[in-house]
Amino acid sequence: MSTDGVNMDRRRLLLGTTAALGAVGVAAVAVPFVKSWNPSAKAKAAGASVVADISQLEPGQRAVFEWRGKPVWVVRRTPEMIANLKAVEGDLSDPNSDVEDQQPAYAKNATRSIKPEILVLTGICTHLGCSPLFRPEVAAADLGADWKGGFFCPCHGSRFDLAGRVFSGVPAPTNLVVPPHMYESDKVIIIGEEKA
Incomplete structure (x- = not known):
């Protein structure tokens, strides 16, 4: 085979250009395919922790994150609210928080919290998933003279005290859930993380 009249430099240029364009095409197809293996921003956010600034939260108030x-509630309890927790223990279904998956070990105490004045709860009723109302007033007319403040689920009437513990004789089977959390400082809580 004769190579007379064939420009070898031109042939090398065409082969190099074709190979380079082919490599670019493969990369253009491969990059989105490989990126699809990474979790979406929505999936990342679903498990991400949340920073809760409680510096503006006054005693007796609730913030929602x-x-x-x-919804996750952070309640700054007053000394009166904390004292009233003992008064309702005889009316509760699980006053000692014995159902272990309802709170981390560090919140298995009378206040169900790390610091007695700060309560952190998932705001979902354990009956059918409604969101209870924050009812901190004592002896509310519609809840009875023995009401010491807490959470009332308007869907089916479940009641919880200001530690999220469920009252006996209501549809909710267990206490409200205390999510994992930790203090970054006195004014900032990280919801979704625990100290190692």
């Missing part, structure tokens, strides 16, 4: 698509 969202973690994993659920």
Whole structure:
């Protein structure tokens, strides 16, 4: 075979250009395919922790944050609210928080919290998933003279005290859930993380 009249430099240029364009085409197809293996921003956010600034939260108030698509309540309890927790223990279904998956070990105490004055709860009723109302007033006319403040689920009438413990004789089977959390400082809580 004769190579007379064939421009070898031109042939090398065409082969190199074709190979380079082919490599670019393969990369253009491979990059989106490989990126599809990474979790989406929505999936990353679903498990991400939430920073809760409680510096403006006054005693007796509740703030609502969202973690994993659920409302998380942070309540700054007054000394009176904390004292009233003992008064309702005889009316509760699980006063000692014996159902272990309802709170981390560090919240298995009378106040169900790390610091007695700060309560952190997932705001979802354990009956059918409604969101209970924050009813901190004592002896509310519609809840009875023995009401010491807490959470009332308007869907089916479940009641919880100001530690999220469920009252006996209501549809909710267990206490409200205490999510994992930790203090970054006195004014900032990280919801979804625990100290190692």
